[in-house]
Amino acid sequence: MAGLVNNLLILLLIFQSSCLGFKNPLSVFKRYKDTTRSLSSECLGNNRPVTSLGLTDFVLDIRMPGVTPKQSDTYLCMSLRLPVDEEAYVVDFRPQASMDTVHHMLLFGCNVPSSTENYWDCDEGICTDKSNILYAWARNAPPTRLPKGVGFKVGGETGSKYFVLQVHYGDVSAFRDKHKDCSGVTLHLTHQRQPLIAGMYLMMSVNTVIPPGEKVVDADIACHYQKYPMHLFAYRVHTHRLGKVVSGYRVRNGQWTLIGRQSPQLPQAFYPVEHPVDINFGDTLAARCVFTGEGRTTETHIGGTASDEMCNFYIMYYMEAKHAVSYMTCTQNINPDMFRNIPQEANIPIPVKSDMIMMTHEHHHEETKKTGDSSSLKQPKREEEEVLDQDFHIEEAVDWPGVNLKLGQVSGLALDPKNNLVIFHRGDHVWDRNSFDSSFVYQQRGLGPIEQNTILVIDPSNAEVLDSTGKNLFYLPHGLSIDKDGNYWVTDVALHQVFKLGVHDKEPLLILGRSLQPGSDKNHFCQPTDVAVDPVTGNIYVSDGYCNSRIAVFSPNGMFIMQWGEETSVGKAKPGQFRIPHSLTLVPEFGQLCVADRENGRIQCFRSETGQFTREIKHKLFGTELFAVSYVPGGLLFAVNGMPYPGDIEPVQGFMLNFSTGEIMDTFIPVRKSFEMPHDIVASEDKTVYIGDAHAKTVWKFTSTEKMEHRSVKKAGIEVQEIKEAETVIEAKLKNKPISTESSKKWEKHHMVEQASPGISFVLITTLLIIPIVVLLAIAVFIRWRKTRVYGADADHKLDSSSGRILGRLQGKGSGGLNLGNFFASHKSYSWKGFDRLSTEGSDQEKDEDDGTDSEEEYSAPPPPPVSSSS
Numbered sequence: 038m039a040g041l042v043n044n045l046l047i048l049l050l051i052f053q054s055s056c057l058g059f060k061n062p063l064s065v066f067k068r069y070k071d072t073t074r075s076l077s078s079e080c081l082g083n084n085r086p087v088t089s090l091g092l093t094d095f096v097l098d099i100r101m102p103g104v105t106p107k108q109s110d111t112y113l114c115m116s117l118r119l120p121v122d123e124e125a126y127v128v129d130f131r132p133q134a135s136m137d138t139v140h141h142m143l144l145f146g147c148n149v150p151s152s153t154e155n156y157w158d159c160d161e162g163i164c165t166d167k168s169n170i171l172y173a174w175a176r177n178a179p180p181t182r183l184p185k186g187v188g189f190k191v192g193g194e195t196g197s198k199y200f201v202l203q204v205h206y207g208d209v210s211a212f213r214d215k216h217k218d219c220s221g222v223t224l225h226l227t228h229q230r231q232p233l234i235a236g237m238y239l240m241m242s243v244n245t246v247i248p249p250g251e252k253v254v255d256a257d258i259a260c261h262y263q264k265y266p267m268h269l270f271a272y273r274v275h276t277h278r279l280g281k282v283v284s285g286y287r288v289r290n291g292q293w294t295l296i297g298r299q300s301p302q303l304p305q306a307f308y309p310v311e312h313p314v315d316i317n318f319g320d321t322l323a324a325r326c327v328f329t330g331e332g333r334t335t336e337t338h339i340g341g342t343a344s345d346e347m348c349n350f351y352i353m354y355y356m357e358a359k360h361a362v363s364y365m366t367c368t369q370n371i372n373p374d375m376f377r378n379i380p381q382e383a384n385i386p387i388p389v390k391s392d393m394i395m396m397t398h399e400h401h402h403e404e405t406k407k408t409g410d411s412s413s414l415k416q417p418k419r420e421e422e423e424v425l426d427q428d429f430h431i432e433e434a435v436d437w438p439g440v441n442l443k444l445g446q447v448s449g450l451a452l453d454p455k456n457n458l459v460i461f462h463r464g465d466h467v468w469d470r471n472s473f474d475s476s477f478v479y480q481q482r483g484l485g486p487i488e489q490n491t492i493l494v495i496d497p498s499n500a501e502v503l504d505s506t507g508k509n510l511f512y513l514p515h516g517l518s519i520d521k522d523g524n525y526w527v528t529d530v531a532l533h534q535v536f537k538l539g540v541h542d543k544e545p546l547l548i549l550g551r552s553l554q555p556g557s558d559k560n561h562f563c564q565p566t567d568v569a570v571d572p573v574t575g576n577i578y579v580s581d582g583y584c585n586s587r588i589a590v591f592s593p594n595g596m597f598i599m600q601w602g603e604e605t606s607v608g609k610a611k612p613g614q615f616r617i618p619h620s621l622t623l624v625p626e627f628g629q630l631c632v633a634d635r636e637n638g639r640i641q642c643f644r645s646e647t648g649q650f651t652r653e654i655k656h657k658l659f660g661t662e663l664f665a666v667s668y669v670p671g672g673l674l675f676a677v678n679g680m681p682y683p684g685d686i687e688p689v690q691g692f693m694l695n696f697s698t699g700e701i702m703d704t705f706i707p708v709r710k711s712f713e714m715p716h717d718i719v720a721s722e723d724k725t726v727y728i729g730d731a732h733a734k735t736v737w738k739f740t741s742t743e744k745m746e747h748r749s750v751k752k753a754g755i756e757v758q759e760i761k762e763a764e765t766v767i768e769a770k771l772k773n774k775p776i777s778t779e780s781s782k783k784w785e786k787h788h789m790v791e792q793a794s795p796g797i798s799f800v801l802i803t804t805l806l807i808i809p810i811v812v813l814l815a816i817a818v819f820i821r822w823r824k825t826r827v828y829g830a831d832a833d834h835k836l837d838s839s840s841g842r843i844l845g846r847l848q849g850k851g852s853g854g855l856n857l858g859n860f861f862a863s864h865k866s867y868s869w870k871g872f873d874r875l876s877t878e879g880s881d882q883e884k885d886e887d888d889g890t891d892s893e894e895e896y897s898a899p900p901p902p903p904v905s906s907s908s
Contacts, residue, residue, distance in 0.1 A: 091644035100221035106206040110342040112159035116150035126188030129225035140207030141175035146197030169364035178306035188231035207343040234361035242348035247337040251330035256348040259323040260367035265360035271307040271353040272297035281386035288321040300387040324350040431705040437738040439500035447729035449517030461517035464489035479531040516567030530564040559597035569621040580618040601648035612650040620665035633666040654699040660687030675720040
């Protein structure tokens with residue numbers, strides 16, 4: 038019994054520690070800092086400031102040309118002309134700097150820089166004409182990404198023709214070794230016209246004075262807005278060391294709406310506006326900076342040195358192109374009395390943990406000496422199997438009824454413009470080893486086309502079938518995609534064709550390829566696997582396929598444009614080589630097309646307009662096969678791999694990846710049923726993921742469950758954790774506070790679902806352990822009572838014999854521990870299932886229950902040489 042009690046205590050401690058293991062939302066900035074390292078002394082990028090990314094996109098590297106500031110608080114400027122005369126749009130900013138040497142950077146746009154030198158002292162001026170702030174950076178802030186369809190307009194007749202970079206070098210002690218600095222920013226530009234134009238609104242105090250020793254000093258800014266509507270999507274705060282909190286608001290009809298609030302002592306990134314805020318004609322924009330004069334012996338004024346202060350609240354916004362204004366400022370306070378009604382939160386400093394302060398202020402002198410350069414833009418390569426911590430986790434929606442849909446082999450998934458799930462399945466047809474001959478000609482035409490509707494439109498919330506189509510059209514469905522107009526694009530590997538179908542049209546709108554004729558020219562396919570349609574150009578991309586190794590591109594009306602790709606050679610697969618290009622996903626934000634290169638177990642990405650290879654994403658966790666990939670706007674890739682070959686250990690699972698870095702952010706598997714041959718994946722912007730399985734004939738829904746993140750606020754000087762129900766309960770338990778029964782029940786229910794995974798939750802295990810113990814104690818008490826009454830003095834001996842038999846069955850032969858498997862297996866109505874460790878491995882073959890043949894969908898021979906399996 039003592040052993041059982043010890044086991045229970047250990048389980049409870051593990052359970053408690055898992056509850057406490059939530060991630061601080063600031064950890065993302067720590068990871069960004071931790072993964073940076075300095076460059077060599079050469080100014081990488083300056084020798085080749087422009088890099089083409091295809092016909093429409095290019096990268097512009099704007100760097101200081103190897104400077105060594107002589108004194109602290111030096112402001113140096115350099116300029117770079119836009120390399121094109123026509124209009125372009127900046128859609129991405131990536132800082133190339135470290136706060137070890139750079140206090141902050143500003144990027145301006147203008148037409149006439151103040152100097153034509155390689156660099157100059159900014160005291161001479163920045164531009165001789167009007168300049169617009171495009172970007173600001175400080176304190177190791179991570180990159181800034183603009184929303185889809187939004188860009189800063191430059192060039193052309195009205196846009197800026199020059200970029201001017203201003204770098205403030207605060208403390209020059211880092212330059213004692215006389216190394217040269219190459220800090221700057223890398224821009225991603227495109228010629229594709231953006232429907233929404235970005236701009237910067239700067240709110241800045243210019244006359245604030247902070248008395249020495251003063252505990253709290255407020256700097257207030259307010260202006261009327263009198264232009265066309267603008268939509269806010271990001272904000273940034275900036276002060277020097279005396280700033281405690283900066284807050285910005287929209288004031289409309291006396292109501293204060295928060296735009297953003299942050300500590301300026303944290304990495305000064307552009308943070309996303311949490312709730313969409315629009316600014317209309319007549320609104321007021323207001324901001325407050327809270328300072329302290331404690332520790333100062335003289336007055337502190339607004340100024341440009343590190344010993345001065347600043348009060349800046351930057352707002353990134355977008356407007357319709359025809360009304361766009363690129364830059365606006367507010368430097369006054371039109372109504373000081375209005376700040377009597379400012380929300381109390383604006384006066385409460387945001388606490389910053391000591392480790393975050395150390396992170397933002399620490400210096401890496403040894404690293405700087407080794408590299409000779411203060412810039413820190415390259416990230417060290419992480420171990421492939423490492424999974425990054427996030428503020429959310431992907432897990433199955435266990436109450437979604439879609440797993441019970443009656444389907445054939447599920448081959449394709451997509452989301453329509455209404456975000457409904459669309460399923461492409463094979464009805465009563467099966468792809469097996471008898472489906473094709475050695476020339477890839479379909480051998481089962483006598484079965485006729487599939488008589489069931491092969492395309493189903495499913496309500497994503499309750500799995501109700503909303504619509505269906507595709508009857509008597511297909512033999513072996515495979516890939517599915519939906520264009521921006523809601524048309525279905527599908528591939529059929531038996532027909533060797535690609536079809537465009539209207540939602541309510543009985544006949545295809547467009548057919549590519551020749552029916553039942555495999556081939557490799559511009560008019561034929563050979564078992565095409567997937568199709569994708571560019572939302573801007575309308576170009577059609579076809580992955581072809583099982584017996585070809587190429588990506589074929591067609592115009593919107595079906596005219597052949599180009600192709601790229603080749604069969605994988607012996608040895609390591611090279612860029613552009615395929616072994617079954619199985620799934621496609623477009624990345625419109627970067628003008629790229631990514632391919633699940635199935636049998637090579639990797640993702641390859643290419644410039645969609647040129648076919649130029651850009652990158653490979655490959656991880657050990659992918660295993661031998663990677664079946665499908667799906668991109669979500671905002672920088673996330675979702676993928677799913679295949680069953681491992683015999684001897685391989687990597688389990689079949691879903692992946693969430695960071696598109697920019699290629700790193701794995703999360704992995705996930707279903708709770709109900711198991712993956713057998715997950716064949717396609719699709720994800721939405723809210724991180725809802727669907728995976729269809731060809732052998733399980735099932736579709737799973739996965740959702741993102743936020744981890745226990747919190748936001749700190751203070752009321753009446755007392756810190757309150759604004760945490761979700763789960764964290765509220767945990768905090769109350771840790772502090773021995775009473776909690777309501779309702780909150781406790783809600784938390785327990787949520788936590789049991791959240792912990793569900795391949796194993797059983799700690800709550801369930803604990804319950805299963807406690808119940809038998811309680812039953813045993815009850816039985817023992819009852820037996821003792823009965824024996825005492827019946828046997829009197831002999832009761833103890835007989836009791837030992839009876840209880841020993843019971844415990845013997847629980848413990849098993851020769852076991853000193855509790856064996857629930859043996860106990861339940863000894864009862865006819867129970868089985869071992871659920872108590873053995875569940876295996877994530879399985880055979881690559883699955884017998885067809887009807888005809889006893891091996892399903893070609895599953896069949897794969899382990900390498901060498903790798904024999905591709907069909908699906």
